[in-house]
Amino acid sequence: MGHHSCCNQQKVKRGLWSPEEDEKLVRYITTHGYGCWSEVPEKAGLQRCGKSCRLRWINYLRPDIRRGRFTQEEEKLIISLHSIVGNRWAHIASHLPGRTDNEIKNYWNSWIKKKIRKPPPPPSQTCSSLPVSPAMDQLSTPYNNGTAGSIDSTTTLDTLLHHDLAAAKPLHETLFSSQCPLFMFENNGLMLDCSNTTTCTRGDYVIHEHGGLNSSTSTATTTGCTEAWHSTMNENHIGQASSFGYSDGGPMDLHYLPPLLESGSSTGHVENMVAIDHHRQVQSCSSIEEEGDQVGVAGGQSLERNELSEWVDSQRCPSFLIWEHVEGHLNNHEAVLPPVSNSSTMEAMLASYHSSL
DNA sequence: AACTACACCAACCGCCCTTTA
DNA sequence: CTAAAGGGCGGTTGGTGTAGT
Numbered sequence: 001m002g003h004h005s006c007c008n009q010q011k012v013k014r015g016l017w018s019p020e021e022d023e024k025l026v027r028y029i030t031t032h033g034y035g036c037w038s039e040v041p042e043k044a045g046l047q048r049c050g051k052s053c054r055l056r057w058i059n060y061l062r063p064d065i066r067r068g069r070f071t072q073e074e075e076k077l078i079i080s081l082h083s084i085v086g087n088r089w090a091h092i093a094s095h096l097p098g099r100t101d102n103e104i105k106n107y108w109n110s111w112i113k114k115k116i117r118k119p120p121p122p123p124s125q126t127c128s129s130l131p132v133s134p135a136m137d138q139l140s141t142p143y144n145n146g147t148a149g150s151i152d153s154t155t156t157l158d159t160l161l162h163h164d165l166a167a168a169k170p171l172h173e174t175l176f177s178s179q180c181p182l183f184m185f186e187n188n189g190l191m192l193d194c195s196n197t198t199t200c201t202r203g204d205y206v207i208h209e210h211g212g213l214n215s216s217t218s219t220a221t222t223t224g225c226t227e228a229w230h231s232t233m234n235e236n237h238i239g240q241a242s243s244f245g246y247s248d249g250g251p252m253d254l255h256y257l258p259p260l261l262e263s264g265s266s267t268g269h270v271e272n273m274v275a276i277d278h279h280r281q282v283q284s285c286s287s288i289e290e291e292g293d294q295v296g297v298a299g300g301q302s303l304e305r306n307e308l309s310e311w312v313d314s315q316r317c318p319s320f321l322i323w324e325h326v327e328g329h330l331n332n333h334e335a336v337l338p339p340v341s342n343s344s345t346m347e348a349m350l351a352s353y354h355s356s357l
Numbered sequence: 358a359a360c361t362a363c364a365c366c367a368a369c370c371g372c373c374c375t376t377t378a
Numbered sequence: 379c380t381a382a383a384g385g386g387c388g389g390t391t392g393g394t395g396t397a398g399t
Contacts, residue, residue: 014369016367016393017368037384038384050385051384052369054386055369056367058386059366059368087388087389089388090386101387102367105388106366107365107366109366109390
């Protein structure tokens with residue numbers, strides 16, 4: 001398993017590539033193309049497996065490789081794309097010309113390490129009352145993306161969510177305890193927001209969708225909220241755009257980025273989700289259950305688009321991204337994103353992803 | 358100067374998906 | 379239709395360089 005026939009040969013060399021090997025590979029591929037990778041080593045006179053040759057070429061020798069530090073625009077794009085597709089580095093890389101999935105992955109991972117080493121949040125925001133099991137411990141670092149394999153979502157999350165809600169809350173708090181979650185706003189499409197502080201239990205969200213994506217309104221409250229959210233997102237074909245929830249592939253959706261992006265701001269918690277409708281209004285989900293006790297984004301008011309921008313700016317939280325801002329940055333780097341109509345950038349992005357996913 | 362810890366990144370591993378016979 | 383082969387991808391590891399002590 002995992003080993004290809006060409007890799008089973010005993011003679012294959014491993015480890016770092018020598019300049020001579022690089023030269024052989026480059027010379028061969030530039031003159032013959034690679035065609036079948038399993039044949040490349042033999043024809044190029046290399047004692048490597050085809051897979052290794054492919055990797056070397058794609059990640060290092062390819063002429064269009066762009067090396068050096070990531071620009072701010074690239075960073076923003078990576079963050080945004082990661083929030084949409086998660087750890088699908090190849091997808092992300094496809095939007096960053098000259099960057100490889102491996103490079104982006106490494107960059108992301110080292111970034112994560114930095115952030116994870118930051119001091120933990122105050123005890124009140126973490127699970128202090130429960131013994132922290134290894135699984136819980138892993139869950140508390142939202143970026144261990146789930147190699148989900150390491151966590152049994154059915155026994156851990158379901159148990160906590162459905163069988164012992166009291167016990168689940170700390171987990172929820174752990175899962176959604178970021179002080180500064182990632183938000184992605186779109187000009188006139190869906191907005192996910194998590195800014196309320198007290199009225200909704202974590203995991204409560206109301207989703208209003210309009211226009212392009214779908215026309216539906218869904219409400220999910222604490223019990224089973226994650227599933228409701230997830231199914232809602234699935235139903236509406238925007239699951240890939242979810243910034244949190246948990247996916248079939250793992251106990252949680254690690255497309256959710258918070259601490260990675262936090263900058264010390266204590267703005268907001270992941271407690272509510274609010275959607276912006278196509279009239280560009282923001283409606284707090286807290287109005288559903290506790291009208292009048294609204295905190296956060298809108299306080300029960302509607303925000304026009306520019307107001308939303310101002311509000312986002314006022315949060316001083318780098319986790320807030322307005323897609324058009326990202327796009328604006330990218331205007332200087334054309335061809336990074338597919339051209340989209342002005343109807344809905346997010347929809348177009350999602351459409352492009354869903355077509356390729 | 359020597360040692361240690363950390364960060365970075367190239368490369369490998371293992372799995373999944375697609376293609377082909 | 380099925381199994382094998384190959385390609386692709388995400389996760390992980392280990393080597394190397396560098397900063398800190």
